[in-house]
Amino acid sequence: MDSTFEERAGAICAACGGKCCRNANPPVSADRFEALRELGIGKDDVEYAGYTRLKSQEDGMCVMFSGGRCRIHSAKPETCVAGPFTFEVTDHTLSLYLKREASCPLVKYLKEDPEAYQAQYREAVRRLVRLIRSLPSVEVEAISRIPEPETDLVAGIPLLP
Ligand code: SF4
Numbered sequence: 001m002d003s004t005f006e007e008r009a010g011a012i013c014a015a016c017g018g019k020c021c022r023n024a025n026p027p028v029s030a031d032r033f034e035a036l037r038e039l040g041i042g043k044d045d046v047e048y049a050g051y052t053r054l055k056s057q058e059d060g061m062c063v064m065f066s067g068g069r070c071r072i073h074s075a076k077p078e079t080c081v082a083g084p085f086t087f088e089v090t091d092h093t094l095s096l097y098l099k100r101e102a103s104c105p106l107v108k109y110l111k112e113d114p115e116a117y118q119a120q121y122r123e124a125v126r127r128l129v130r131l132i133r134s135l136p137s138v139e140v141e142a143i144s145r146i147p148e149p150e151t152d153l154v155a156g157i158p159l160l161p
């Protein structure tokens with residue numbers, strides 16, 4: 001039986017070893033922090049650097065990366081769920097970028113499967129819009145200033161007030 005894209009993606013990410021979890025520092029909204037608290041994650045795992053975010057370990061890997069995988073998979077931050085799409089907000093527009101294949105092995109397979117691409121694109125937009133609306137604008141601006149090298153612009157979506 002053919003595997004689903006989710007199954008294939010799981011195998012690809014496992015083989016990759018979590019490239020996107022290195023120096024990721026995903027933003028943590030107040031709602032996300034409450035969800036993480038229910039999993040036993042506390043204030044020691046987050047920090048403020050223009051926005052509230054998960055810390056990195058000494059080797060650069062996200063503080064939630066353990067044993068070769070994310071230990072909060074079911075409640076991981078919106079930017080993690082949206083990957084390999086990334087974003088910035090300027091002039092009330094959500095600009096969506098897609099990582100290049102060199103920095104994310106999953107991208108090649110996503111591009112080869114239009115149905116999976118559209119599903120992940122829609123999920124990324126849904127999650128990121130929710131995140132943007134849940135954060136103070138200064139924090140969205142701080143996140144938007146983070147350089148995202150090796151990405152290509154794939155969409156510009158107006159954000160209605
Ligand atoms: S999303 Fe891409 S970079 Fe992240 S673990 Fe999966 S294959 Fe690796």
Ligand code: SF4
Nearest residue numbers: 021024062065070080
């Ligand atoms: S929360 Fe999980 S998926 Fe997101 S960067 Fe950290 S380890 Fe990776």
